[in-house]
Every structure is written in C-alpha cells, then in structure tokens.
Amino acid sequence: xxxxxxxxxxxxxxxxxxxxxxxxxxxxxxxxxxxxxxxxxxxxxxxxxxxxxxxxxxxxxxxxxxxxxxxxxxxxxxxxxxxxxxxxxxxxxxxxxxxxxxxxxxxxxxxxxxxxxxxxxxxxxxxxxxxxxxxxxxxxxxxxxxxxxxxxxxxxxxxxxxxxxxxxxxxxxxxxxxxxxxxxxxxxxxxxxxxxxxxxxxxxxxxxxxxxxxxxx
Numbered sequence: 332x333x334x335x336x337x338x339x340x341x342x343x344x345x346x347x348x349x350x351x352x353x354x355x356x357x358x359x360x361x362x363x364x365x366x367x368x369x370x371x372x373x374x375x376x377x378x379x380x381x382x383x384x385x386x387x388x389x390x391x392x393x394x395x396x397x398x399x400x401x402x403x404x405x406x407x408x409x410x411x412x413x414x415x416x417x418x419x420x421x422x423x424x425x426x427x428x429x430x431x432x433x434x435x436x437x438x439x440x441x442x443x444x445x446x447x448x449x450x451x452x453x454x455x456x457x458x459x460x461x462x463x464x465x466x467x468x469x470x471x472x473x474x475x476x477x478x479x480x481x482x483x484x485x486x487x488x489x490x491x492x493x494x495x496x497x498x499x500x501x502x503x504x505x506x507x508x509x510x511x512x513x514x515x516x517x518x519x520x521x522x523x524x525x526x527x528x529x530x531x532x533x534x535x536x537x538x539x540x541x542x543x544x545x546x547x548x
Contacts, residue, residue, distance in 0.1 A: 384544035402540030404468035500546035
C-alpha cells in the first residue's frame with residue numbers, strides 16, 4: 332500500500348520550491364498529516380528504509396514517536412554505490428545509472444523509484460541492492476567519539492571519515508565515526524597514537540538498526 336499526505340507549513344511556500352515540486356500554497360491550505368494515519372500505516376513495518384535516514388529518522392521521530400521503536404536502514408549510505416559502478420548515491424544518479432527516470436521531488440514517486448533501484452542486482456554480488464542494504468542494517472556497529480581531539484588534526488580525522496557533531500542534538504560536541512565493531516580496538520589504537528599521543532579513555536557506543544541514524548546514538 333502507499334500513503335501520501337500534504338501538510339500546510341507555517342510559512343508560505345517560496346515560488347522556487349513550487350516550481351521544483353509542483354506543490355503550491357493552494358494545494359496545502361488546511362492540510363494536515365494525521366498522526367493516526369501514520370501510526371496505522373507503519374504498524375506492521377519490519378524496517379523503515381529512507382534515502383538519507385540521518386535526516387529522515389530525526390524528522391520522523393520528532394513528529395511520530397512510533398518511529399523511535401522501529402529499525403531503520405539507509406539506502407544512500409548502507410550500500411557502496413560507487414563500488415558497484417554508479418556515479419554517486421543521490422537518487423537521480425542511481426536512476427541515471429539504471430537508465431530510469433521518474434517524477435522527482437514528490438514523496439510517493441520517490442519511494443516507487445527507490446523500490447526499482449533496490450530491486451537491481453548489484454554487479455559485484457549479483458544479489459538485489461535491497462539484500463545488501465538489509466545485510467548491513469542487521470549488523471552491529473560502534474560509534475567512537477573523539478572528544479577533545481586537537482583542533483589542528485581535524486583534517487586528519489576528516490580524511491578518516493570522521494564527522495563533526497555540534498552538540499545541538501544532545502550528543503557530544505565532537506568528531507565521531509561509526510565502524511564495524513570488530514575494528515574498535517584498531518580505531519582506538521589509531522586515535523591514541525596518531526591523534527591524542529597518549530592513552531585516553533574514549534566514548535564508544537554500540538549501534539544497531541534500532542538506534543542507527545537517530546540523534547539518540
């Protein structure tokens with residue numbers, strides 16, 4: 332089944348956004364996303380998949396608490412699309428790489444397009460992209476927080492794919508990275524020897540699909 336709904340925003344929709352999406356102020360006037368309808372739609376979900384779950388999960392949890400208790404997967408970041416011959420992970424790149432096109436910037440259309448992409452067998456494995464995503468989503472990872480790391484070594488951390496968190500979401504204000512839990516010991520060794528230059532205790536949090544992409548982890 333599909334579910335789509337409009338919601339009147341606090342401020343008027345700028346003309347350039349209406350040009351991009353086709354959604355006008357007249358279309359959203361008086362419209363509301365009914366919380367009960369969302370709850371009913373996700374009631375039997377085994378996993379929520381979003382094509383940028385780091386944004387979508389936090390947005391969804393803010394308005395509909397049931398999303399806090401569901402496992403999430405990210406079709407943009409839990410598949411190494413470049414390794415499978417695609418130009419990048421943006422939905423339009425994936426569609427072009429698969430010789431597909433769609434009515435962009437409308438939610439239900441984007442979802443249908445993503446389903447087509449997830450059904451594509453990946454070159455290196457031969458299995459559907461969805462299988463690769465689910466395999467990663469089921470895995471356990473760990474988030475390492477490099478709190479108090481020297482500022483002049485921030486570029487080294489960025490090269491190693493650490494990301495900065497500004498602390499506004501209640502989590503530490505620090506560089507962090509999510510890695511396979513089997514790599515934790517090696518990552519701690521790297522940080523102590525190459526970043527801090529001393530033995531230091533660092534925060535490491537276990538991450539699963541129930542907490543991944545949420546600002547609760």
